[in-house]
Amino acid sequence: MRTDGITTAPTEGTRPRPARLLPQGVGVIADLAAVAALLSGGGRPIVLAASAGAVLTGGYLLIRRLGQPVDRTALVGLAVAVAGAAIFGYALRTAPATTPSAAARDGGATAPTTATTSAAPPPDGATTWLFDLPPVEGGEGWRHRAATVNGQRYEQSVVASTCSATNDGAESFNLGKRFTRFKATVGVTDTAPDDYHTRFTVLVDGEAVFRRELGLGDTAAVDVPLTGALRLMLKVESVGLTSCDDAAVWVEAALW
Known part of the structure; x- marks a missing residue:
C-alpha cells in the first residue's frame, strides 16, 4: 500500500512466494536419466550419479519445507528422493560380482595356467x-x-561385454564366400549376476538367422549356413533391466 508517498510492503495476510520449479525439475530429470541408463543396459556410473542427484535434490526440497504445511513442493521432493533412492539401491544390488577377481576371470596371473601357449586346433x-x-x-x-x-x-571361447557404454555390442567378420557353416554354443558365464540375461543374435549379410535370450545356466547351440555369405555379425544385448557385465560367451565358435 502507499501512505504519504511512501510505499510499504504488506505484513499481514501475504502468501509466501511460490517455490521455484527448478529443484523439482532437476530431481525429476535426474530420475528419468537414471531409468534411461538402466533400460539401455549399461552406464552404471550414470545411474548412480543421476539417482544420487535425485536423492539430494529431493532432500533439499524437504529441508526447505521443514516446519511448513505439507504442500505440493514437499510431496514432489519426497517422491523424487524416494524414487532416486530406489534406483540407486537397485543399481548397487545388481553390480557385477567381484569374486573371482577380474584377473582370474580373464586368465591373468591368479588364474590356473596350462602347459600350452597356443590355441588347440578347431573341432x-x-x-x-x-x-x-x-x-x-x-x-x-x-x-x-x-x-x-x-x-x-x-x-x-569368445567372451563379449554387454556394457554398451564402454564396449561394442557387436563384432563383424568378412567371410569372402570362403565358408559354408558357422557353429558355436552360446551361454552366460557362471560368474555373472543372478539377474543377468542376454540376447544373442547372428546376422549373415545383414539378415538375422539366429536369436536367443539366455540367462544364468542356459545354453543354446548355433548352427547356421554361410554358403556364399560375405559378412558375419555376432551381437549381444542386455535384456530389460539386466545389469551389464563381461559375461556373454560364444563357446568354441568355428567356421567351416
Whole structure:
C-alpha cells in the first residue's frame, strides 16, 4: 500500500512466494536419466550419479519445507528422493560380482595356467576358430579367453561385454564366400549376476538367422549356413533391466 508517498510492503495476510520449479525439475530429470541408463543396459556410473542427484535434490526440497504445511513442493521432493533412492539401491544390488577377481576371470596371473601357449586346433572338419579371423568392425571389449558356462569350462571361447557404454555390442567378420557353416554354443558365464540375461543374435549379410535370450545356466547351440555369405555379425544385448557385465560367451565358435 502507499501512505504519504511512501510505499510499504504488506505484513499481514501475504502468501509466501511460490517455490521455484527448478529443484523439482532437476530431481525429476535426474530420475528419468537414471531409468534411461538402466533400460539401455549399461552406464552404471550414470545411474548412480543421476539417482544420487535425485536423492539430494529431493532432500533439499524437504529441508526447505521443514516446519511448513505439507504442500505440493514437499510431496514432489519426497517422491523424487524416494524414487532416486530406489534406483540407486537397485543399481548397487545388481553390480557385477567381484569374486573371482577380474584377473582370474580373464586368465591373468591368479588364474590356473596350462602347459600350452597356443590355441588347440578347431573341432574335426572346421577350417578356423572364429577368434583367428580378424574382425573388420566392432569387437571392442570382446576377448578370447577361457570361460565356465553351466558348470563346464571351455578353453576356446569368445567372451563379449554387454556394457554398451564402454564396449561394442557387436563384432563383424568378412567371410569372402570362403565358408559354408558357422557353429558355436552360446551361454552366460557362471560368474555373472543372478539377474543377468542376454540376447544373442547372428546376422549373415545383414539378415538375422539366429536369436536367443539366455540367462544364468542356459545354453543354446548355433548352427547356421554361410554358403556364399560375405559378412558375419555376432551381437549381444542386455535384456530389460539386466545389469551389464563381461559375461556373454560364444563357446568354441568355428567356421567351416
